[in-house]
Amino acid sequence: MCDQCLYLIAKADDDDFLDSLDLTHAERALLEKLYKEGEEAIADTLELQGKALDEAIQELSDELAADADELWKVILAVQAGDFFQEKFEQAVQDAFMPMFRLAGESEAIGINPEAKWEQENKAAAKFTKKLKKLVPAMNSTSADHMMRSFKRAIESGETPAERAVLVKEVSKQAANGEEGPFSMTRAVRVSRTISTAAANGGKLEGWKQSGLVKKKRWRAANNKRTRKDHREANGQTVDIEKPFRVGGEKLMHPGDPSGSAKQIVHCRCTMQAVF
Numbered sequence: 507m508c509d510q511c512l513y514l515i516a517k518a519d520d521d522d523f524l525d526s527l528d529l530t531h532a533e534r535a536l537l538e539k540l541y542k543e544g545e546e547a548i549a550d551t552l553e554l555q556g557k558a559l560d561e562a563i564q565e566l567s568d569e570l571a572a573d574a575d576e577l578w579k580v581i582l583a584v585q586a587g588d589f590f591q592e593k594f595e596q597a598v599q600d601a602f603m604p605m606f607r608l609a610g611e612s613e614a615i616g617i618n619p620e621a622k623w624e625q626e627n628k629a630a631a632k633f634t635k636k637l638k639k640l641v642p643a644m645n646s647t648s649a650d651h652m653m654r655s656f657k658r659a660i661e662s663g664e665t666p667a668e669r670a671v672l673v674k675e676v677s678k679q680a681a682n683g684e685e686g687p688f689s690m691t692r693a694v695r696v697s698r699t700i701s702t703a704a705a706n707g708g709k710l711e712g713w714k715q716s717g718l719v720k721k722k723r724w725r726a727a728n729n730k731r732t733r734k735d736h737r738e739a740n741g742q743t744v745d746i747e748k749p750f751r752v753g754g755e756k757l758m759h760p761g762d763p764s765g766s767a768k769q770i771v772h773c774r775c776t777m778q779a780v781f
């Protein structure tokens with residue numbers, strides 16, 4: 507699909523999603539800014555990951571570059587090592603925790619003007635931890651993706667030298683970010699997954715702090731890409747402290763980072779308060 511098409515689809519989804527949050531004009535402008543910053547922070551981190559991995563791959567001898575076990579070791583050492591783990595965690599936290607707070611405060615005060623939003627609340631600290639748990643999963647997704655591409659390259663080469671050349675080509679292409687685990691498309695997907703988690707997580711905490719919301723109702727995003735499980739969850743109403751049951755999993759809100767990738771990646775669902 508063309509970049510412009512992807513952009514338009516993303517924009518349409520974002521608008522629907524933001525509309526469902528019922529923000530004031532100023533809050534919305536701020537949230538859009540946070541979105542953009544989040545996307546850029548993730549894109550930067552992925553770009554660095556791709557470059558670092560490519561540098562390590564280009565340095566390998568022909569023999570090692572054609573050896574799947576060796577490639578896997580390099581991927582794990584570079585990409586899933588502490589450096590990127592921490593860098594990713596920081597990007598996720600800096601970019602998306604303000605979104606959690608903004609959504610929370612806006613909901614709490616909007617529902618109950620006498621409520622006092624606690625900025626440094628326990629829920630926010632807990633949520634930061636939950637968000638960070640997404641990072642190893644994201645890194646392992648790109649590690650798996652790279653490995654599959656490398657294996658295909660190894661299989662299609664006839665001689666060791668040819669295999670090494672193909673592997674190095676694949677690595678360079680991935681580092682260029684045109685497609686694959688370090689591409690902008692992936693940055694957008696990761697950023698959306700986290701922004702859904704942060705906005706809905708904050709919203710839920712805001713409802714709790716308002717002291718007035720008793721239940722929550724799942725609202726499925728209304729578009730063709732909405733998963734079957736989420737379409738089925740549409741309208742599900744549960745106690746505010748209890749999880750929704752979605753596709754056999756327990757989710758406190760759409761995008762809940764405790765859920766599996768299957769249930770949260772690219773989710774654009776929201777919730778409605780029930781009094």
Ligand SMILES: [Zn+2]
Binds near residue numbers: 732733736773775
């Ligand atoms: Zn969804």
